[in-house]
Amino acid sequence: MEVGKLAKYLNQLEETRSRLKITEILAQLLRETREKDVDKVSYLLLGVLAPQYKGVVFNLAERMMINVLAKAYDQQPETIVKQYKELGDIGLVAQQYAHAKRSKMLVSELYDELLLIAKYEGEGSVERKIDRLAKLISQLDPLSVHFIARIPLGKLRLGFSDKTIIEALSWMETGDKSLRSDIEEAYNIRPDIGYVASLVKKYGAKQLSTKVTPQIGTPIVPMLAQRLKSPEDMIQKMGEVSIEPKFDGLRVVIHYQRGKPTKAFSRNMNEISDMFPELQKLDQQLDAKEVILDSEAIGFDPKTKRLFDFQMTMQRRRKHNIDQTSREIPLTFQVFDLLYKDGESTLQDEYFVRRKKLEDTVNPGKPLQIDESTVTSDPEVIRLKHLEYLKKGLEGVIVKKNNSQYVSGRTGWRWVKMKEIEDARGKLVDTVDCVIMGYTSGKGKRTSFGIGQFLVGVRKNDKFLTVSKVGTGLTDTQFRELAKRLRKLTTKQKPKEYEVHKDLEPDYWVFPEVVVELAADEITVSPKHTAGLALRFPRLIGFRDDKSPREATTLAEFNHLAKLALS
Template structure:
């Protein structure tokens, strides 16, 4: 361990779920206490605290751990459904909000003390100083707010893409960056107020409190919302937001509680998709890389081996190689980050048939679009026995999401299987209704033509007042 400190490599290759299992085994000899321990972990996000509490006070003491200002709560996450029809059929009446392409933030206020945490529990307090100042000026004594931070250009009067928002995550030049790329945060939930845990309160009641708490702020803004049980209204709202350059919408059950750390159908995301592509992007974890040739030899990286998270096994399984979608600067950025994550052998939590030139600790997350999911004997995602796993066809990187997602929050094997079933069902429907038409002879050309379609917005447009008027 002393050598690890000297080298600056303290990673043990053990995931948080494995530690929770180990605690349960230590006391009960099985995993039966995992739900209790995981529930506490979702509320307090501190493995050390949970282990100490569990060992000294047992199961009852762990159950008594409460939401506390200053300790981040693990974010609730959204499931996927293929279209508005499926959403209304499953959920009925829903609250609809825009899906911003920013950084998820959780803002904690305790008097004059304010802390800002990212989705992966990093402390962004100093980096996001304008959010800190705005929260400090709110009247309530104690608060926990959940929202999305996004950069705003005063000169262009528009909200900016994720890569520019992500550039605010830095250790140096913070004040200058705040002036050049000021942030606003769209607040879509409140989890705690003046000593009261609000996570068991219905969502529509929490929303009413959001408007009350942040009224008058020009930095902390309420996320626009409509309620509907109409497929037509949901479809129009989705298309309207996409036309403004947003990713899509998030729909929520108005009567749902906030379930920390959960991904379920109380929240569902609907995003842009085009014929020939998956219904959604996927978040992949980089597991290794291959050396570059030609121009990419200068970057040190030619292709990336990427995978998804298997939540049941607490392991990462391969699903594709990535070689397109990144700018020269992003290739260099990934190589620089990867240099710090290199390991001599395949990490214990990585399940792979392929062997890259360099193995990486599974920590870097990238957002990827692909044309489809296909069976593959070369990849391990979803593989059972002799059955093949899944692979992505024509994958390309959409964004480098190192700032706001933990590797365990990446797309899971279960979600990949769900997307595969959805795409197969969509293909069957299209075969029934599709009229013959000319397509380029090669799928790559078809994919390129789709990506260059003028129907796909090339940049984000200004949307502040427009969104609020729609929400009204």
């Protein structure tokens, strides 16, 4: 496929707001794409060159991309800067100057060149990236460069995600979404949209279950807990359960292979191995050649042994002075599940079977510990355990259905959590993870911060619907940090994923990247917030840098939370 043809599809996608129509366009594109190119096309549709966990990024700042365009089109950087300030889109700026005729370059050639440029490292790598990218850009026609120029800055943003491509792959085969669950199940085990698209193209969606298995070094989309308010509801929906403590820590999935460096992944599938040097010394604790473990990392005070909260534990994610930080904030990894061992997937095993394999595999010590577990069918036991863990400074209980499989995401009543205390976190039974969509200029004291309130929303498929404006719960330092982060994400145009009432439009729009945890007193009906409901008296608990926008609270979860508050 030629780049020019791909660009025409990208143009259709950018101009389309209907999710169904976007899916149909994607299905047609994928249908026309050859098997050997479908992985590359799938990546480029999302403006990336590889799955997130591989960490392939350009690391080019806007000023560098301005130099690329200046070099490509023989312009002064100041001229490009002026145009960029006026248009607010590097793709539109490039389109103004592009003079090449229809691009006959192949998509495979474009992808290979972009990947080569992105992987430049070492002394002089920035200059080499600029030179080679300028040469590439100069060969593209106006429509093609409009989209390709955005990719090095991570700003292609056509208003859909990998989930939409998954649905489009089903449409490609059957003309409907009937195969979506088969494809999504494979993607959850191997979250690489290019790899999965290639398999669908080659074998068909129905064959994925025989082709996709867990692999050491490739993250698995983690399983998440639903919310239920009462132990009686839990037993009614789940039957016999295992009760385990809920820690306020950082989700870490550990990939161990004897004789090789241990890898660790966050819940949003970023590799974070370098931040946990203690995970490189697990040979004595693991009775396995290779294993994938699900865990929660919790920091503790080395003097008092008191557990730290999430925000303190998150300091271990700093990229500098790791050895010093690991001494100041030592970690224990509370292991609670086993997903793979010595060539065998355990995802389809029932929970009590996985638990037995976990206990047979992990020798508790430093840094790995196994969560304690209580098996019961009695609601009163859940209630007592919940209170016991709260008194110990934990977050209550996680309750797990004993005969449930490991299913990625937050689906069904397999794992549930119960949070019902009223404290500084608010009166809701749980907090809400929202995406920041925009912000207003500050007034009074906040003028110096550059931000007054920020608009937040929950997720509905690939859309974000508003639920509140937030201006409380932040320290001066947090206001300044937030302003700094949001300025880098500001865009002149409202992102097409956003549904916002005109009366709630902020002074500045931002791309959906920052996730915040909010508490509130209650959820009320709202005629203006596009979710149909709104948070009352919202306040910031913290930034959830461990979560991506696709892990934000969904509209369905938000509605469920509102019902729990009324029950």
